[in-house]
Structure formats: C-alpha cells, structure tokens
Amino acid sequence: MSFTIQLGRHSYHFADLKTLLAKASPARSGDYLAGIAAASHEERVAAQWVLADLPLRHFMNELVIPYESDEITRLIVDGHDLAAFAPVAHLTVGGFRDWLLSDTADTVALTALAPGLMPEMVAAVSKLMRMQDLIVVAKKCEVITRFRNTIGLRGHFSTRLQPNHPSDNAAGIAASLIDGLLYASGDAVIGINPASDNTQAVGRLMGLLDEFIQRFEIPTQSCVLTHVSTTLALINQGAPVDLVFQSIAGSEAANSSFGISVAMLSEAHDAAQSLGRGTVGDNVMYFETGQGSALSANAHHGVDQQTIETRAYGLARKFSPLLVNTVVGFIGPEYLYNGKQIIRAGLEDHFCGKLLGLPMGCDICYTNHAEADQDDLDTLLTQFALAGGSFIMGVPGGDDIMLNYQSTSFHDALAIRRLLSLPPAPEFLQWLQKTEIMDGKGNLLSGQRLPPVFAKALTFTETGHGQ
Incomplete structure (x- = not known):
C-alpha cells in the first residue's frame, strides 16, 4: 500500500510500509548508507505525520518482509496474541503514543499488552517519540x-x-x-x-x-x-x-x-x-x-x-x-x-x-x-x-x-x-x-x-x- 501527503505546496509519496517507516525514522548513518533515509527534515516530518494516522491493525495486513520468505516474520505473525492486542486494536500509531503516555498505561496494563504487540508496531510508535517519551514509558515497564x-x-x-x-x-x-x-x-x-x-x-x-x-x-x-x-x-x-x-x-x-x-x-x-x-x-x-x-x-x-x-x-x-x-x-x-x-x-x-x-x-x-x-x-x-x-x-x-x-x-x-x-x-x-x-x-x-x-x-x- 502506498501513502501520499500534501504539505504546503509539496507532495510526499511513500511506496509502501517499510518505506514509510524508514523515512519516519530519526536520522542515522546506517539508513543513509542503505539509501533509505529521509532526504530532508521536511520529508521525515511528512512521513511521521502519515505514520501517526496509520491504524495499528495495518501492521497485521502489510508485512515489511514477506511471510513466505522469512522465518522471523512467520514467528512474529504466528505468535501474535490477538486477545492481548484487543485493548489498543482501535488505535492509530499516534493514538497509541498518547495512550502509552497516559496514566491508563500502567505497569499492569503494559505487561498484559506485551504479547499483543508486533515489533513493527512498537518500532513505529518509537519514531513519534521524543527522548523524554521513551524514558517515561519504558520506566513504567517491569520485566523480571x-x-x-x-x-x-x-x-x-x-x-x-x-x-x-x-x-x-x-x-x-x-x-x-x-x-x-x-x-x-x-x-x-x-x-x-x-x-x-x-x-x-x-x-x-x-x-x-x-x-x-x-x-x-x-x-x-x-x-x-x-x-x-x-x-x-x-x-x-x-x-x-x-x-x-x-x-x-x-x-x-x-x-x-x-x-x-x-x-x-x-x-x-x-x-x-x-x-x-x-x-x-x-x-x-x-x-x-x-x-x-x-x-x-x-x-x-x-x-x-x-x-x-x-x-x-x-x-x-x-x-x-x-x-x-x-x-x-x-x-x-x-x-x-x-x-x-x-x-x-x-x-x-x-x-x-x-x-x-x-x-x-x-x-x-x-x-x-x-x-x-x-x-x-x-x-x-x-x-x-x-x-x-x-x-x-x-x-x-x-x-x-x-x-x-x-x-x-x-x-x-x-x-x-x-x-x-x-x-x-x-x-x-x-x-x-x-x-x-x-x-x-x-x-x-x-x-x-x-x-x-x-x-x-x-x-x-x-x-x-x-x-
């Protein structure tokens, strides 16, 4: 699935989900080396804007690496716990960020949610977070x-x-x-x-x-x-x-x-x-x-x-x-x-x-x-x-x-x-x-x-x- 957004006089187009995720990612040399990073800060913001409005359910339907050719994809898809996912299934990536930062997302809720999250969902929401957000939410998680x-x-x-x-x-x-x-x-x-x-x-x-x-x-x-x-x-x-x-x-x-x-x-x-x-x-x-x-x-x-x-x-x-x-x-x-x-x-x-x-x-x-x-x-x-x-x-x-x-x-x-x-x-x-x-x-x-x-x-x- 492709994505397009118009910001001012410029139109930004992202060919598929993995392209959108790459362009939305904060700048790092490895993504530039791979030729997949955003070409400008404006393009990165455009990608983050589109990503924020993307439903979390979309990650269940579009895979960044095909199921048929990758055993990690098969492991992720086959192990996804739909019941655990249910409390956030209605959210977009941006809505998920807001929920994670809310008091509702306490340690008990986050522990129960973990089996219901696909890695790509988690990677996506991290791209919308500032450093303070990453610290605040991670602090609420307890893994023993x-x-x-x-x-x-x-x-x-x-x-x-x-x-x-x-x-x-x-x-x-x-x-x-x-x-x-x-x-x-x-x-x-x-x-x-x-x-x-x-x-x-x-x-x-x-x-x-x-x-x-x-x-x-x-x-x-x-x-x-x-x-x-x-x-x-x-x-x-x-x-x-x-x-x-x-x-x-x-x-x-x-x-x-x-x-x-x-x-x-x-x-x-x-x-x-x-x-x-x-x-x-x-x-x-x-x-x-x-x-x-x-x-x-x-x-x-x-x-x-x-x-x-x-x-x-x-x-x-x-x-x-x-x-x-x-x-x-x-x-x-x-x-x-x-x-x-x-x-x-x-x-x-x-x-x-x-x-x-x-x-x-x-x-x-x-x-x-x-x-x-x-x-x-x-x-x-x-x-x-x-x-x-x-x-x-x-x-x-x-x-x-x-x-x-x-x-x-x-x-x-x-x-x-x-x-x-x-x-x-x-x-x-x-x-x-x-x-x-x-x-x-x-x-x-x-x-x-x-x-x-x-x-x-x-x-x-x-x-x-x-x-």
Missing part, C-alpha cells in the same frame, strides 16, 4: 527474570561483569573478576567474550567461571559468549553451562549469516533448561543485538535499521531470555555516526524491548573511530538508568582490552547506583553484605583491604584451578 538471582525488579540495577582478556589468560580473568566483585559488579552475569571459539578453550573458561562461582558461593550466573553451536557441543560433553549466548538479528537472512536459525536456538534453549542449573528460575538464554547488524550482512530487505532491530526482539521473546543486551555503539559509525545517534538508539532499543516484554540491558559503548566520547556515555547511562534499564556492562576501566572498544566501568555502575539509590539484585546484595563488600545502604566496605572471602582467590593458577 530469574536464574540464580532476580533481575529487573523495580528499584534495582544490575551489571554484567565482563572480565575479557586478549589471550584468555586465567590469572588475568580472575584478577578482573575480583576487581569487579569488589565494586559490586556481576549480578546480571559474569560473561566472558572468548578470544578463541575453540571448543576446548571455551570449555576451559566455562570451568573457570563455574569453579569461581561455586567456590565463593556467588548467587549469579556465568556465560562464555561463544557461538550457540559451540555451547551445544559443550553441553553434550557435560560442560557446566549456565546461560546460552547468541547474537541475533531481525531477518532470517541476517541470522543465517550468523550461522543460526530458530530451530537451532530452540535446541539450545531446551538443552540448557534440561541441565536444571538455575536455583530461583529457569531463564537460560542471553541474547545480544545491535542496530546495523542486518545491514552489515546485506540482509535488511530495505527495512530501516531500528525497525529490523526491533524484529530481533520478536525473535528473542520466543525464548523468555534472562538477558537481552543492545550493544548500541559497537558496530561503528557507519551505522550510528555520533554520540547523538548512539544515545537515541540506546533509548529506542530499551523502549521497544521493554514494551515487547524483554529484560533489556544496554552495552553503553562506542568504538574509537566514532564521533563520541565519555560525556556521551555518561549521558546515556544516566538516561538509561532513569528509564528503568535492567543492566549495563562492568568493564575494568571502561576499556575492553580484548574487544578494543569503550564501555561502562565498575566505577560508572557504582556511581549511578549511588546517584539513583539502585542496589544490585536482592540475592546478590545479600551476598555482598555477607562477605563484607557492601553494607545495606550500598556503601562499599572493603576500602584498601581484601575481604576474607577472597583470600583463597589468590591461589588461582594459570590453568584456572584453585590449589
């Missing part, structure tokens, strides 16, 4: 998940402890682990990006993390961020797998470029759940996404990068993950050029994921060739926490020496927790108090001394085994 602790409770803020090392050196990883835990980082997950995807090397890292968590009785979960096929092989070998990780995208073609499918993710999900390693819940999946990944794989089908990113959340939702993380500035300035675009994208992703019922975190980050700096990260960190974000990264010094990008540090997480009075997950907080790392008010107790719990951590050897 559990494995060995409880993530996403209102009034709490979690972190992934990211102790990466360029050679997967066990002593270096252990040092970063202790450093992060002393700053109360690691309740979302202790997750390593391995330098090698070799099965034996990944299995060694899994064993190291499992021994560390078990030895110090830490109520958290571990993950080695390897390809899902490697994790499946290690599960079959009896490795201590807590969470299954995979990067995902919003089209079948993009996921094929990652070497994955819905069937493969389903197999891994079932295999991880069968291990029964969770103590308070069984959410076992950890997904990462990023605007621009489908474009970089030439698998975007002419869909703008924010809409196709939101479709990835439609895929994630099928597996009730413990964690979903938008790695917002990692792909580079070809997709999000500067701090302004990174900040907007991070808040969009969080808003869209939360509306769809996902536990959204954000790797608030940039690569060193982007037009961004620490001030931009501080701005997004503060806004993300105010919006009710579930978790961020905790990287030693904020500088990942293996992946070579800038992210949030242990100190950043501690600062925002103090500023907004947001403690870690409750089970993790109890452990921090028990081990004399933190008191009940969120103050660190360790000072210059190593808490007694970590005295035996110094016996970790190069192989990662305690003595």
Whole structure:
C-alpha cells in the first residue's frame, strides 16, 4: 500500500510500509548508507505525520518482509496474541503514543499488552517519540527474570561483569573478576567474550567461571559468549553451562549469516533448561543485538535499521531470555555516526524491548573511530538508568582490552547506583553484605583491604584451578 501527503505546496509519496517507516525514522548513518533515509527534515516530518494516522491493525495486513520468505516474520505473525492486542486494536500509531503516555498505561496494563504487540508496531510508535517519551514509558515497564538471582525488579540495577582478556589468560580473568566483585559488579552475569571459539578453550573458561562461582558461593550466573553451536557441543560433553549466548538479528537472512536459525536456538534453549542449573528460575538464554547488524550482512530487505532491530526482539521473546543486551555503539559509525545517534538508539532499543516484554540491558559503548566520547556515555547511562534499564556492562576501566572498544566501568555502575539509590539484585546484595563488600545502604566496605572471602582467590593458577 502506498501513502501520499500534501504539505504546503509539496507532495510526499511513500511506496509502501517499510518505506514509510524508514523515512519516519530519526536520522542515522546506517539508513543513509542503505539509501533509505529521509532526504530532508521536511520529508521525515511528512512521513511521521502519515505514520501517526496509520491504524495499528495495518501492521497485521502489510508485512515489511514477506511471510513466505522469512522465518522471523512467520514467528512474529504466528505468535501474535490477538486477545492481548484487543485493548489498543482501535488505535492509530499516534493514538497509541498518547495512550502509552497516559496514566491508563500502567505497569499492569503494559505487561498484559506485551504479547499483543508486533515489533513493527512498537518500532513505529518509537519514531513519534521524543527522548523524554521513551524514558517515561519504558520506566513504567517491569520485566523480571530469574536464574540464580532476580533481575529487573523495580528499584534495582544490575551489571554484567565482563572480565575479557586478549589471550584468555586465567590469572588475568580472575584478577578482573575480583576487581569487579569488589565494586559490586556481576549480578546480571559474569560473561566472558572468548578470544578463541575453540571448543576446548571455551570449555576451559566455562570451568573457570563455574569453579569461581561455586567456590565463593556467588548467587549469579556465568556465560562464555561463544557461538550457540559451540555451547551445544559443550553441553553434550557435560560442560557446566549456565546461560546460552547468541547474537541475533531481525531477518532470517541476517541470522543465517550468523550461522543460526530458530530451530537451532530452540535446541539450545531446551538443552540448557534440561541441565536444571538455575536455583530461583529457569531463564537460560542471553541474547545480544545491535542496530546495523542486518545491514552489515546485506540482509535488511530495505527495512530501516531500528525497525529490523526491533524484529530481533520478536525473535528473542520466543525464548523468555534472562538477558537481552543492545550493544548500541559497537558496530561503528557507519551505522550510528555520533554520540547523538548512539544515545537515541540506546533509548529506542530499551523502549521497544521493554514494551515487547524483554529484560533489556544496554552495552553503553562506542568504538574509537566514532564521533563520541565519555560525556556521551555518561549521558546515556544516566538516561538509561532513569528509564528503568535492567543492566549495563562492568568493564575494568571502561576499556575492553580484548574487544578494543569503550564501555561502562565498575566505577560508572557504582556511581549511578549511588546517584539513583539502585542496589544490585536482592540475592546478590545479600551476598555482598555477607562477605563484607557492601553494607545495606550500598556503601562499599572493603576500602584498601581484601575481604576474607577472597583470600583463597589468590591461589588461582594459570590453568584456572584453585590449589
């Protein structure tokens, strides 16, 4: 279906729904690179005007990627809950925005609505929202998940402890682990990006993390961020797998470029759940996404990068993950050029994921060739926490020496927790108090001394085994 609007003396024409969504999207370098962005601010406003008057039901009738050729589209359409959709089925996209900002759309209503929303509906309404709107609505969403602790409770803020090392050196990883835990980082997950995807090397890292968590009785979960096929092989070998990780995208073609499918993710999900390693819940999946990944794989089908990113959340939702993380500035300035675009994208992703019922975190980050700096990260960190974000990264010094990008540090997480009075997950907080790392008010107790719990951590050897 095509759309036309007359504004003043100029007529604007949009060939179909995906063109309309692309033209209505706030400016970002990836859409310009793809040749689908609005040619002017006037054209963008015209597209947003048309989009505001579009009924939400239209998204059920016109698909941005054909049902017959894309398994993500089939997953979205076949899983759409019409009963849950009913309360907003009569609204236009603009009317939906107004409803979301009203007091009627409280936490209970938004939780019930989530299964009734198609990702494209959510992407569309985000394009009509200013930053303040994205924050206000996302704050009303509460998505709670559990494995060995409880993530996403209102009034709490979690972190992934990211102790990466360029050679997967066990002593270096252990040092970063202790450093992060002393700053109360690691309740979302202790997750390593391995330098090698070799099965034996990944299995060694899994064993190291499992021994560390078990030895110090830490109520958290571990993950080695390897390809899902490697994790499946290690599960079959009896490795201590807590969470299954995979990067995902919003089209079948993009996921094929990652070497994955819905069937493969389903197999891994079932295999991880069968291990029964969770103590308070069984959410076992950890997904990462990023605007621009489908474009970089030439698998975007002419869909703008924010809409196709939101479709990835439609895929994630099928597996009730413990964690979903938008790695917002990692792909580079070809997709999000500067701090302004990174900040907007991070808040969009969080808003869209939360509306769809996902536990959204954000790797608030940039690569060193982007037009961004620490001030931009501080701005997004503060806004993300105010919006009710579930978790961020905790990287030693904020500088990942293996992946070579800038992210949030242990100190950043501690600062925002103090500023907004947001403690870690409750089970993790109890452990921090028990081990004399933190008191009940969120103050660190360790000072210059190593808490007694970590005295035996110094016996970790190069192989990662305690003595």
